[in-house]
Amino acid sequence: MTAMWHRVLALIVKEFLAIWRDKKSRVVVIVPPLLQLVVFGYAATFEVSHVTTAVYNEDQGLPARQLVARFEGSPTFDIVARLTHHAEIAGMIDPKRASLVIHIGQTFSRDLASDNGAKVQLIVDGRQSNTALIILGYANRIVADFNTSWLRDHGGTPPPASLVVRSWFNPNLESKWFIVPGIVALLTMVVTIVVTSLTVAREREVGTFEQLLVTPLRPFEILIGKSIPPLVIGLAEGSVIIAVTVFWFGVPLRGHLSLLYVALFFYLLAAIGMGLMLSSLARTQQQAILGAFLFVVPAVILSGFATPISNMPPAIQDLTLVNPMRYFLIIVRGTFLQNLPPPLVFANLWPMMVIAAVTLTGAAWLFRHRLG
């Protein structure tokens, strides 16, 4: 027994050295993830601000100017141009000089005064459909505010029922609170998959893996030796990212840190299992990196990291069930924002355990059965 641990320990030390000795790969494991965390934390936002807006106001009346003033006063909209001809609209939208054109017709003030209902036309650049929807949402809210104060000042009947909307867990709907905890899952996955996918493939390419197989080390021991270094790297990197999420980005951590770490542990095991399987299947490092890619990209896309799983067609939703990132994202976001209760954490934990068990066993089997 002690002999076995001695052997495994030696392998672990060797694996660490293989990553650590090369200065370039040392830098690659440490610097980029942190850089990405900060860049993505700021860049990956679905919020829209500084909307370039052009105003085409044909009406000289006071209400029209009041409506325009509401847009001017909003921090969301930057008025970049005032148009005088209908033909100018295309010249603003087509070359992206403006994302929104507000068109107020000649009869606006007259229609408003005569209780006929006035119209305002909003023209938005649909090339980015999500941005377009959000811009329209903001603009509609400004018009709705205008309506409310107009009714109040001019004695109209209020609607019979009104909506009172509140948002739980994230009252200001900051997308940073959604994206940044997700990056914990994203970066730990990318780093562990890349590190593990190369370990076996590199040795196979150089021919040292066959040597490893003829040593007294059993596949199971090789598995442990190959798994522990990426696990340690993943846990360390995960800890740093969690700390940055809390202290730099100020995302509230409302659940138990210990639950988060238990989940991270099994998530990393699942990722390592995947990486080792890919690595054992690959003949060359190039194939291993490409394989890692072919796994990571769909895994990220089908995880709910950027777009919700519930928007996907049913067949693809079923496919996400084998994706460890899907479960970890629920746990990490739930733990940060919602204080997810332990039973719900466990409901998303056991699938990751199953994936880890299957992939790690598969990798150990492949060590022996894929030679040459």
Add this chain to the structure above:
Amino acid sequence: MSAESSRASALRRLKGLIRKETLQILRDPSSISIAFVLPAILLLLFGYGVSLDARHVPVALVVENPTSDTASFTASLSNSDYFTPLLMPDRQAANEAVIAGEAKAIIVLRSDFARRLFSPTGAAIQVIVNGTDANTASIISGYIEGAWQKWLNQYALDHGRTVDLPVSVEQRVWFNAEVRSRNFLVPGLIAIIMTLIGTLLTAMVVAREWERGTWEALMVTPVRIGEILLGKVIPYFVLGMGGMALSTLMAVFLFGVPLRGSLAVLLAISALYMLTALGMGLLISSVARSQFVAGQVSIIVAFLPAFILSGFIFDINSMPVVLQWLTHLIPARYFVSSLQTLFLAGDVWPIVLANGAMLCLMAAIFLTLTRIRTRKSLE
């Protein structure tokens, strides 16, 4: 040796190099798979899997005192394509459904709902959205607002009243009238795919030659550095344009994305981007010289920025100013913008020319730097 015969032998050397590269690509299934299988998989995944348009959103509905008025509101939710209302006995059950992720929002109609409908204060419809996913939350509250507006109009009509809306909004979404997120994601995806082929694949292949020493071996042959680089660029250029053609065909015929610009402009701008991506890949490999590092570096400086900082999913204008500057260094930014415009809007020359010029500049910089680095390393 006459100028003519030296040119002829240069051409012959180049042919030999291209042949060697082509054979290498054809022999390694992973290169072919990255050029043709990966684009197909990515396009299918994105086209079908990634959608920012929520449909059939599960909403927990709590009706404390069911009446005909509440029924009309509930019916308007059920009839909408946007919602799947889940009737809950009380607030507690609804809260649990939201925590467990079974419902994304709660709508509560209080027991005094019907009584207060035409009172001076009006009835309140309480809406709670799960803000964890902020984008989805604001989209859902927009949908609920729409459903409420529709119901109000219908309800007022049924009761012989009209709802006064002083100003109504008439919205026009240009280039993408149905606001399909697929229409902007699929063209942007072509940029991602070409980045993978041009940068990641090339960087890995050339790094392998450095690792194995075959690059140095090439250098001691009569082949000139420019020819070696050209011999690398041409086969991968062809491979990348093949991937691009496949992606365009899938975008137009499978996903029904309109192609409103001209094919010639699309090809020209893609060719420019392909050169930029190849230049980046060659430069990375000449710096990294090991497959592990080359792979990592290309993912970090090419793939991930093309994904996040190019305007592919996230709007550049909404990023902090420093990051907006940074995006100007990302070649994919110019390509994604061109693709979205060429597919959805048409040949808008101010955009196409400005982006094309930037891509030319970047391709020239990357290729020149690669040449300089390669020459220096031959000591």
